[in-house]
Amino acid sequence: MSEIADARETLGRAAELEKQVRARSGWYVRYLWMFAAWQLLLVPAVLLWHGPAASIGASVGNVLVVMALSAYAARQRVVRRGFALTHGIVMASWAVLYVLALVLGEAAFTDSPVFAAVAAVACALPLVTGALLERRRAA
Structure with missing residues (x-):
């Protein structure tokens, strides 16, 4: 009888742990939303601004955002x-679309605000799709 009680207790603890993991995994949803919002600023900046100052500014901004998000994820x-x-x-998926956007933007849609948007x-x-799916998984 003791073995059955121990098994129930162990299963109960495992279920509680899974519940806590699901509840606390909402951080990834916030991470993806922040990265998605950054894309709305970064992509037009890269496609519409030209020259070394624009490249350096976009690169430094991207490095700072990625560092901040990485520090957030690591914690x-x-x-x-x-x-x-x-x-x-x-x-x-994001990387493929980002590279495709940059290549098409430079090759065929130079200085097009509509294409940049x-x-x-x-x-x-x-990123938004991943955030929505993750929120559903965490619930």
Whole structure:
């Protein structure tokens, strides 16, 4: 009988731990929303501003944002199962769209504010989608 009670207690603790992990994994949703918002500023800046000062400014801004987000992520104590795969897919999707936006922007849509706006939204889309899916998983 003691073994059954021990098993129930262990399962109860595991269920409580899973509940806590889900509740505390909301940090990743905030991380993705912040990175998506940054895309709405970064992509138009990179596509519409030209010259060395613009390149340096956009690069420094991007480094600062990525450093701040990385420090924020490193301080989090909880990640749910499957996080690495999810994060890898979201970031790979963003990277493909970002590179595509830069290549098309420079090759075919130079100085086009409309393209810059559409590209910014396109680059933010995988991040927003990831945030919405993560919020559903955490609930």
